Amino acid sequence: MPKITYVVPDGSPHVVDVPVGQSVMDGSVRNNLPGIVAECGGSCSCATCHVHVDEEHAALFDEATDEERELLEYADDVTERSRLSCQLIVTPACDGVRVTIPDSNG
Ligand code: FES
Numbered sequence: 001m002p003k004i005t006y007v008v009p010d011g012s013p014h015v016v017d018v019p020v021g022q023s024v025m026d027g028s029v030r031n032n033l034p035g036i037v038a039e040c041g042g043s044c045s046c047a048t049c050h051v052h053v054d055e056e057h058a059a060l061f062d063e064a065t066d067e068e069r070e071l072l073e074y075a076d077d078v079t080e081r082s083r084l085s086c087q088l089i090v091t092p093a094c095d096g097v098r099v100t101i102p103d104s105n106g
Contacts, residue, residue: 035101
């Protein structure tokens with residue numbers, strides 16, 4: 001099962017097994033990690049699942065849709081690596097992916 005590293009807002013890394021087909025958001029919420037609030041439950045309408053994907057891993061995920069891009073405009077701490085983690089679906093190639101959760105999702 002792919003292992004995803006979540007760097008939570010206090011800076012500590014947490015490595016979690018996330019089943020293929022689930023989202024990066026699911027992996028965090030199911031393991032009760034802090035930082036990804038996921039208020040809308042993954043329907044791309046809240047932006048409280050904002051993460052920064054490490055540059056070398058960004059291409060492993062589908063490109064952001066217009067809907068995702070628009071929502072990110074309202075998030076804080078947005079960078080060119082910003083994504084909504086509910087839109088990042090885990091595939092076998094995602095083993096070793098690292099995401100950093102900004103302190104501004106709540
Ligand atoms: S969980 Fe709401 S946009 Fe991702």
